[in-house]
Amino acid sequence: MTLVERFLKYVSFDTQSSEETGVTPSTPGQMVFAWYLKEELESLGLEEISLDENGYLFATLPANTDKPLPVIGFIAHMDTSPDMSGKNVSPRIVQNYDGKDIVLCAEENVVLSPTQFPELLGHQGEDLIVTDGKTLLGADDKAGIAEIVSAVVYLKEHPEIKHGKIRIGFNPDEEIGLGAHKFNVEQFGCEWAYTMDGGEVGELEFENFNAASAKISFKGRNVHPGYAKNKMINSIRIANRFMSMLPADEAPEHTEGYEGFYHLIGITGEVEQTTLSY
Ligand SMILES: [Zn+2]
Numbered sequence: 064m065t066l067v068e069r070f071l072k073y074v075s076f077d078t079q080s081s082e083e084t085g086v087t088p089s090t091p092g093q094m095v096f097a098w099y100l101k102e103e104l105e106s107l108g109l110e111e112i113s114l115d116e117n118g119y120l121f122a123t124l125p126a127n128t129d130k131p132l133p134v135i136g137f138i139a140h141m142d143t144s145p146d147m148s149g150k151n152v153s154p155r156i157v158q159n160y161d162g163k164d165i166v167l168c169a170e171e172n173v174v175l176s177p178t179q180f181p182e183l184l185g186h187q188g189e190d191l192i193v194t195d196g197k198t199l200l201g202a203d204d205k206a207g208i209a210e211i212v213s214a215v216v217y218l219k220e221h222p223e224i225k226h227g228k229i230r231i232g233f234n235p236d237e238e239i240g241l242g243a244h245k246f247n248v249e250q251f252g253c254e255w256a257y258t259m260d261g262g263e264v265g266e267l268e269f270e271n272f273n274a275a276s277a278k279i280s281f282k283g284r285n286v287h288p289g290y291a292k293n294k295m296i297n298s299i300r301i302a303n304r305f306m307s308m309l310p311a312d313e314a315p316e317h318t319e320g321y322e323g324f325y326h327l328i329g330i331t332g333e334v335e336q337t338t339l340s341y
Contacts, residue, residue, distance in 0.1 A: 065213075066209055066210070066213040067156075067192070069209045069212060069213060070192070070202075070205060070206060070209040071154055071192075073096070073201070073205040073208055073209055074149075074152045074154055074200060074201040074202075074205050075152065076092060076095060076096040076099065077092045077149055077150040077151075077152075078090070078092045078093045078096045078141050078142050078143055078149060078201070078235075079092065079142065079143050079144070079145060079148065079149040079150070079199075080093065080142035080143070080144075080145055080235065080236045080237075080238045080239045081145055081239070082145055082239045087117040087118065087235065087236060087241065087244070087245055088117065088118035088141075088142070088235035088236055089142070089235065089236050089239060089241070090142070093118050093141050093142050093235040093236070094118050094235075096141050097114055097118045097120050097141060097233065097235070098114070100120055100141070100208070100212075100233060101114045101120055103212065104120075104122045104212070104231075107212070107215065107216060107219065108219065109122040109123060109124055109215065109231075110122070110123045110124075110125055111123040113250070115245075115247070117235070117245045118141070118234070118235040118236075119232065119233070119234050119235070119245065119246060119247065120141075120232070120233040120234075121230060121231070121232050121250065121251060122230070122231050123228060123229070123230055123231075124215050124218060124219070124226075124228070124229040124230075124231070125228055126226065126227045126228045126229075127222055127225060127226060128225040128226070128227070130225070130227070132226070132227025132228070133227060133253075133254035133255070134227060134228045134229075134230060134252060134253045134254055135227065135229060135230070135253055135254065135255060135256060135257070136229070136230040136231065136232055136251055136253035136255070136256030136257070137211045137214070137229070137230075137231050137232070137256065137257055137258075137259060138231070138232045138233070138234065138256050138257070138258045138259070138260075139204045139205075139207030139208045139210075139211055139233055139234075139258065139259045139260060140204045140207070140233070140234050140235070140236075140237035140238070140242050140260065141204075141205075141208065141233050141234065141235055142235050142236050142237060142238050142239075142242075143199050143201045143203065143205075143238065144199060144203070144238045145238060145239060146199075146328075147198065147199045148197070148198045148199065149198055149199045149201050150198065151198065152194060152198045152199070152200060152201060153194065153195045153198075154192050154193070154194060154200060155192070155193055155194070155195065156190055156191070156192055156193075157190065157191040157192075157193055158190050159188060159189075159190065160183075160186055160187055160188065160189055160190070160191050161187065162177060162183070162184055162187040163177075164176045164177070164178075165191070165193060167193055167194060167195055167196030168195050168196035168197060171196065171197075173196030173197075175193060175196075203260065204237065204259070204260045206259075207258070207259035207260050208233060208259075210259050211231050211259055212231075215229070215231065230251055230252065230253050230256070232246070232251055232256070234246055237260075240274070240276065274326075276340070276341065277340070277341045278338055278339070278340050278341075279302075279305070279338065279339045279341070280336060280337070280338045281298040281301045281302045281305070281336065281337045281338075281339075282298060282335070282336055283295075283296040283297050283298030283299075283301065283334050283335050283336065283337070284296040284335075285333075285334045285335045295334070297334050298332060298333070298334060298335060298336050298337040299332040299333070299334065299337050301337070302330070302332060302337040302338075302339055305339070306327065306339065309325050310325070313325055314326065314327075325341055326341060327339060327340070327341055328340050328341065
């Protein structure tokens with residue numbers, strides 16, 4: 064299987080994680096994908112393959128030299144973001160990208176445009192894998208998994224490249240902030256490891272994003288509108304007042320680099336109760 068074939072197979076699994084279920088992995092689809100990957104790693108002849116009940120899959124490519132070398136690890140996450148569907152992904156390859164708008168979905172007018180995403184222009188002449196605009200692609204982070212598995216295949220086919228013991232680790236629930244939560248560092252047994260989950264080719268990050276999440280509930284009092292004067296308390300309005308008290312410029316669309324932000328990711332509300340998720 065080529066790298067692209069492998070990637071296209073991986074995105075056919077629905078592994079969207081969920082902030083609501085409270086179990087690990089947060090969705091059963093991630094376990095289905097982990098089982099598939101486990102079989103693939105077995106068929107590739109990797110060793111020390113383990114998949115625990117929380118969906119953490121580890122495997123080893125043994126050293127092919129006697130030299131004492133540190134054990135290094137490569138990590139990627141199996142889940143995709145809860146923000147958008149990752150089900151029935153239908154990928155398409157745009158060959159030899161010409162730098163123009165890419166129409167993902169004509170009937171709903173979903174267009175991937177370098178006007179909004181100028182970084183596209185750095186990829187002219189390359190083949191791009193896109194969606195039909197209705198789902199996530201899931202390249203975050205199935206591209207990472209495809210890279211790692213393909214690299215391991217390459218190393219097996221090229222024994223002239225000498226290396227120490229390599230560990231690979233695939234984890235669930237990174238997108239809901241719980242990827243490292245139940246990661247058994249001792250069992251992974253590496254001196255250090257790299258997470259393949261970046262942006263640009265060749266970029267190496269040595270520090271990580273850190274955030275806290277909050278759910279804020281507002282309780283109101285519902286009264287028939289005909290008799291509501293001085294009685295009704297509309298929780299939607301109170302939540303709205305709260306939102307407008309937070310610094311408006313400290314939002315992801317206005318910040319960069321180390322600047323912190325408040326990111327409102329969801330609202331559910333009725334007169335009686337409104338909940339904001341940050
Ligand atoms: Zn990621």
